[in-house]
Amino acid sequence: MNRTDRLYALVEELRAVSPRPRSARWLAGRFEVSTRTIERDISALQGSGVPIWAEPGRTGGYVVDRAHTLPPVNLTAAEAVAMAVALHRLGGTPFAGAGATALRKLLAVMPAADAAEAHRLAGRVHLIGDGPATPVPAVVADAVSARRVLRLTYADRAGTASAREVEPLGYLGNPRHWYLLAWCRLRDGLRCFRTDRILGVEALPEVVTRELRLDDLDIPHERVRALSLV
Template sequence: MNRTDRLYALVEELRAVSPRARPARELAARFEVSIRTVERDISALQQSGVPIYAEPGRRGGYVLDKSMTLPPLTFTPAEVVAVAVALGRAKDSPLASHARSALRKLVAAMPPPEGATARDLAARIHLVVEPEPYPRVSKVIERALLHRRVLRIEYEDRKGDATVREVEPTVFVGGRGGHWYLVGMCRLRQDVRVFRLDRIRRAEETEEASPEHSLDRFSMEVPNVILWNLDLG
């Protein structure tokens, strides 16, 4: 995890437990860094205006101001397990690791009795699925999409021939055959191309900003796949 991602994750971790404090040693263990690194990160966040303060005492630590947190959520144990089931069926999809993190925060925010009930109910539900393995290069592609950066990939086509390409990534898509794809503007072909994730041997996020492309054009170019899109409104 690079420093930018860690700073964001620190804020989200403190937001999830607020108004409780999180000791520096626990944060250090959570992000696999030293306590000194956590202290430097917290200082950087404070200097940038994030309302984090230190709470003294035996149970003290760092606290994110309540105004930066969501009000209490009244999920029932069954509702939480329903969310867990949905995430379980999508565990090999884009941003799956972030979904698991969100679920942990949701359970942690529940009162202890309801949290225990949710864990007990979840233990009695089993999913029988055979998902396609989610390629490691997907994490690099996720970051490039998030940061809107050009990707450099080594891609193997259906004949086994490999080429190195620069791609302006636009969307993840879920195919009817159960595969995941990256759709973007291929600079080598000077046109829209669809890249199956399990055929991408290597992926590197460059420092170059990726131009914006209209999704309408991409949906016309790739009729055999379903655009992976979530409405969060």
């Protein structure tokens, strides 16, 4: 077992028995290395931010904070590629960048052999087109997450531009376009702003306190589906 694999296995061993401790001698026997090697490994893990501490005494040893460490990510190659295909469809949405980052993080913690197989499988998948064509400006996406008021320059269907302050409340999306749902202070009402018609945008310091209600949408409820993480 190389050192990287041993460090990972050490954390998992400590997680499995937490909050009970494991002594350096026990861990040395488990991983067939010296106690000095275990002590160096534990020090390296602590230095990288893993919450491990030593409990003194005859029955003491090393303990990891289970609540602040994660179990291994056991994605199969097919599951990783399925996520990549789904994320491809996020192109142009407010979450395209975050989705790509999440996939890279998942691939980074997959076992090397599984990650390599995922890359091989992905190489056999070919997609046509780049997903939705309408981009969502990064300032808009950040403002929805941070609940910040925006100052927009927006072009209507006829191309006429107007400036207004809006309170971002959420998004409405379909396969072709994404819309910013916001309370328009100019019109004193809820409006949908197609993101590719936003000509200019500036985030203001003011925090949005208003909440989006489904009843505020002038759309039949049966046509609107809220996103769920379950």
